[in-house]
Amino acid sequence: MISLSELKTKSEESRVDISVLERDYVISWVLKGIYDNPVLKDGLVFKGGTALRKTYFPNYRFSEDLDFTTIRPLSELSGAKIKENLETICGNVYQESGIELKIVDFKQTRDELNEEAFLGKIQFVGPRGHRTGSLPRIKLDITFYEEVILPSNKLSLIHLYSDAADCQATVYVYRLEEIVAEKLRAILQRQRSRDIYDLWNLLKFHKDKLDLFTVRDVFQKKCKYKSVEFKSVEGFFKPELLESHRLTWEPSIRRQVISLTSFSEVEDDLRSLLGSLF
16 A cells, blocks of 8 residues: 555645545555456446546546446346455455455345346545544445447556556456447436536547547437437537536536636537537
8 A cells, every 4th residue: 555645745746635536546456356356357347437537548537436337147246246246355455455445335226127236335444544433435336227339448457656566457448439428328317517527528638539420329329228318419408407517517526627627618618519429
């Protein structure tokens, strides 16, 4: 485990809160544990904003959660088996890094046949050594209720700390086109500002890495799978959604990025970017 002084130095240099950096550090080790585990590594595909930071773009926004889609049926990878192997992972990570991990909650959040989902919370004691009060936690969202359409990428874990030589893993992760498509579908269904941020960032700064035809195709398939209706680009800019994002933009994302672009600028960019995409 790295020292507290290393975290403090990185916090001062980056102007990122030390608690955010500690969580980012621990997340790497949890991912290493998962993709070293013989039962889980071939069954879970990593996705979402944390996947962007930990496998694609080292300077991407910070994140707090780990999101996975399962690609094996519940008969092979049950909730009980997932929890059992997560407990094994907690012990293995402690032996390798000294980070204390404990599963404090694991429950099924969706029980429809073939559409199951599980939520786990892992409590940790990292380089800061906090052991009193409410200890920090990492949330794991594991769902069967997604369709992985494109073959997953196998990418090296990005770990920007001094023990990088010890924290190495090959991560099964969504392709960028599928991440964009899932963000598009999610924006039509829920009000999370980080979805807007991720979509804007990928289309504005990483468009050259995307096959836009594939993005459109996968998006349409994901909408069909989830019974989400998409008629036009204006569906992404409903007045009530925009007002919600304006209110939550700063408080929900400020801690995750070093320099946050205003929502009005992001909205203007997205109108143009999505107009070109569709």
